[in-house]
Amino acid sequence: MRNSRRAFLRRGTAAIASATLLAGCSGGDATTETESFDGxxxxxxxxxxxxxxxxxxxPLRVEVGTRVRWAWRSANHNVAVRDQPADANWEGEPEIHHSGHTYEFTFxxxxxxxxxxxxxxxxGMxxxxxxxxxxx
Structure with missing residues (x-):
């Protein structure tokens, strides 16, 4: 029983690690907090x-061509677009993320x-x- 339990936990840990790594590849412009950014x-x-x-x-006011970064400071948040100009293509960051995640978009x-x-x-968020x- 112990061996199978350890094997199960090892497989579960490996699956979680793989899912976590793949989650960062799900699209958008996700970055790391340590990358330099001047916007x-x-x-x-x-x-x-x-x-x-x-x-x-x-509101945040920017000029056309400005790249904006969203930086997660706490857990369980996303950036879901509710309204935008008709010819814009912003998709936001609809997945839930936690502290340390960043997302960027150029308007x-x-x-x-x-x-x-x-x-x-x-x-009110x-x-x-x-x-x-x-x-x-």
Missing amino acids: PVVEVGPDGRNVFSPGTNE EVPGEYHYVCEPHEGM VGDVVVESAEE
């Missing part, structure tokens, strides 16, 4: 709060983008990005 950063769940900062209380279409954290939308063309 605006939206903190996702800073200090364990259910907010985007900036974003929940005031090429001017307009207003509205997003939420689905698990915490009812608690919503955000906006306003993308302005350089001529405005």
Whole structure:
């Protein structure tokens, strides 16, 4: 019984490790926190709060062509797109992630983008990005 239990635990640990490694390959522009980045950063769940900062209380304003990074500061959050300009193609980061995860997107279409954290939308975890063309 012990040998089979140990073998089961080893197989389970290997499966979890494999799934974790593959999860990072599921698309989007996921990055690591240690990579250098010189654009605006939206903190996702800073200090364990259910907010985007900036974003929940005031929109993030950027120019067309700006790359934005979302950096997870606590667990169980996502970035689900609710509204965007008709010709935009932002898909957000719909999978749930935990502290240390980052996601980046370059906004090429001017307009207003509205997003939420689905698990915490009812608690007010919503955000906006306003993308302005350089001529405005």
